[in-house]
Amino acid sequence: MKINHSYSRRFFIKSSSAFAALAFIPLTVRSFFNEVKEKYFVKKQKIPLSVSINKKEYQLEVDTRTTLLDLLRENIGLTGTKKGCDHGQCGACTVHIDGDRNLSCLTLAVMLPGREITTIEGLADGDKLHPMQEAFIENDGFQCGYCTPGQIMSAVACVKEGHTGSVEEIKEYMSGNLCRCAAYNGITKSIQQIAT
């Protein structure tokens, strides 16, 4: 059975509004929460992690609070995966875990033993760019380039998932990846080109 690891933008809008509601709970409840936090939240703990990133095995000691995104960017120097919001709202941090698109900012590094992670740095075949990377260049599917790695990782998954039946379908299934430059024409065209 195929497990779907991706989450919709709507899910996060819902869940983050639930957390926002916490701000309005009475002070006594909040201080109770703080005490609970004090007692049960481990402040800092490092545990060993073996993980495969772009077909390379890493043996790491990771902070249990570290997200996959921060592991990539801050700990092992793979800065191609971008941080746009840190809350699963923008898609800039999209990577593949076992071939499916996932938000690395919502994935704790410690969840990953035995999983195969592919980032934008691992997409090309040596010096030969992935066809989707070529398509993005040809169709000018970016401007500033910051959301681009996430867009490309999502685009590759979008094709694999088969959500490329029409411009509307591509747009719908690429809407978890925001682009403030709004290079959406080029992004959509790139995917169309690869899918057909």
Add this chain to the structure above:
Amino acid sequence: MDYFFDKPIANFATRRVEAEEKVTGKGKYSAEYDFPNLVHGVFVGSTIPSGKIVSLDLEEAKSIPGVIDIITHQNRPEVPGLKGDDAKFMFKLFHTDNIFFDDQPIALVLAETLEDATYAATFVKAEYSESNFNTNFHKTKDSQEPEDIMAEKGSLESWEKAEFIVDQEFKIAMEVHNPMEPHATIANWKDDELTLYDKSQNVYGVQSQVAKIFNIDPDKIRVISEFVGGGFGSGLLVWPNTIAAAMASKHLNRPVKIVLTRPQMFTNVGYRPESWQRFKIGADENGKFLGAFHQAKHATSSHTGHTDNITGLTRKHYSFPNIKTEQAQIQLNISKPTWMRGPGDASGAFAIESAVDELSEKLNMDPVDLRLKNLSKTDMYGKPWSTNYLNECLQIGAERINWKQNRKSIPGEIKEGNWNIGYGMAVGFWNAGRKDSDAAIEMKPDGSIVVRSAMTDIGTGTGTAMQNMAHTFLGLPKEKISIELGNSDLPYAPTQGGSWGLSSLSGGVAAACKSLKTKLADYAYGSKFIKGQGNLKLLKLDAKGIRMEDDSLEPVSYESIFSQNNIQVINIEESSSPGKEAEEYGFCSSAAHYVKVKVNQLTGDIKVLEMVSVADGGKIINNKAAANQIIGAAIGGIGMALMEEQKFDNNHGRLIGNDLAGYHFPCNADAPMIDVSFIDKPDYNRNPAGAKGLGEVGIIGCAAAITNAIYNATGKRMRDLPVTPDKILMA
């Protein structure tokens, strides 16, 4: 006219020079430079909008493992430009106990890892004495009368009795730039030299302001912004993250990185302020405009001013014999606003272009024809336009969307099930500016060159444009031309903003190319080469060497030029400035936007089905990147019209939903495929490339085009942005 341009620049649709770095993730944005010994800094923001910090409790936060130090107003290293009455920054960051806005940085937690710093920041406790505050723009705006922003032209009274008058009020919500890359700085002091990897649109601007604030020689500061993940205006100024990182690095004698969180992007790096406008327009029975009266008020911060010239556009693109423009800025306990894409004019255009649409209906005239009838022949000072193709933009756009055929003059005529279909249009207009800009070229014996400028590329395609221009000016194949930019070590460039980036830069690149040609001719032909425009024009750089197009002199290889003259490298650096052309002409970019929307009668949902933008940006240097700019601006216009809105909880003076789940800008499915075309005629009076800016003009007018289409679909005039479904249902 410059001598280079008997043959205009070819309309290259090329790969961007930095394309591969962007699609492989190799390009380094400011937070991505690797330093051993790097310290992570996380801001703690105030939780009140106005008052004073009474005490700070840092004990618990400091006990968190990994924490190195916490900078506050009590222990900060003293920075000359942040103290005293003449502080050189918007507020005295860590040099005051005053709180001016909610989420104002009150502490910077410095720790060994991002996790340590983020966690420790939650333990910083502050006690405040709170003052009264006000964040409610609409409740406050009536307290202040607007004042003339420019001298009145003609008089209000003279068109009081005009046969056709529209007089309406307009509101626009606060909008936030939200580039995808959060603002970030890595600061590194070494001895007395400071290096800043900073997310900025303006490396020299950062250099000079940081120099002022720290009272050091600008030459001691390097600013690197090689890859910039979008700006839209948020990167024009220096913000707290840059100052705080520099302060902390000096304090710890280690490199320090600060990356703003997304919520901090709503309070620390500016926004387009909330605004109110009244626009009154009068016309005679033939549709000739008689006068305009434009009032505007917008929010600003109480601690430092900002003016969006919202009424400026009223004096630009139409011809009004009588104009009065008034403005007021309403001070509130909020963070500092700043320029955002199409500053002033994008707001003003919403009122003007909506009112003109309403007027056209009263006149029973087609809105396109009404505009064509009233386009200005001169700029506001009476100078003729050097080039102004707004009329052509209007006509081409109308053809592309088949306006005459598709658009019905009576609203609500086209229905599909529960959906009403409508068409609307509006125009955009922007001053085509130019500033001083230098450029340098380095040539190696193999004939390859590097073209250098400090200009940043914020997604604009600046590097690719530099390559295209150098290729056209010199003839040298593009694969021999590489680009360096976004670094204060490189020749001077103004900020990438105001749509003057490419226009300014083309002057520097043209001057450097001309100088390189002259030098090569000197080396190769000596006195045989008669200097002069004609001959310089005939001189071409091929892959292997130089030649005269008319074969009047023998071709000479680069190899022999370099060896015969015993040189290893040729270095050229040239400056450029706008000339006296602005004394003779007015300069403008313009655009016409046409939109087809559908509006659901039951739910109020609005969907933009088609969008056609036709722009005059002078000569187009790179079709793909230019079209991409206009596509992005048009979609920015969809955001402004239909979804972008940052709200305050006025009871607490704080923002609500200040993240990308709460603040909506268009995602892929919110926008149709945008149809873009260009006039593509050069304006050589402006600069040697004949190019005029495009960044702003694409968004200006878009919101009105969409609300005009909504009116055409539903008969509902929407004058309060964004037009969310609830507003449609309540109208």
